[in-house]
Amino acid sequence: MENESRMKLEAEFKATITKLKEFTEHSQKMEAQIVELKEKLSVAYEAIRKSEAEVEPASTMFKDFVECLEEVKIDVVEHLLSFMYLGTRIFK
Secondary structure: OHHHHHHHHHHHHHHHHHHHHHHHHHHHHHHHHHHHHHHHHHHHHHHHHOOOOOHHHHHHHHHHHHHHHHHHHHHHHHHHHHHHHHHHHHOO
8 A cells, every 4th residue: 555655656756757847848938938029029119219119019029928927927836836735745
């Protein structure tokens, strides 16, 4: 019985490690998107400041940027919760 519990816990741990790797890859992609959006926002801001562009394109880019940040935040919270749960099971 104890061996089964240990095997199940090890399987959960391995699955969590896999999720962490996937999360890391996803975060790196999101980071690249965030950098790209920040650059676009900077360009849009300068254009607006110089009155060469309308406000709408910049607000759309800002909205995309915020959505990316929200997605990253949600992913971080979900993964932290799964690690905390696993930690409570391991260190009972």
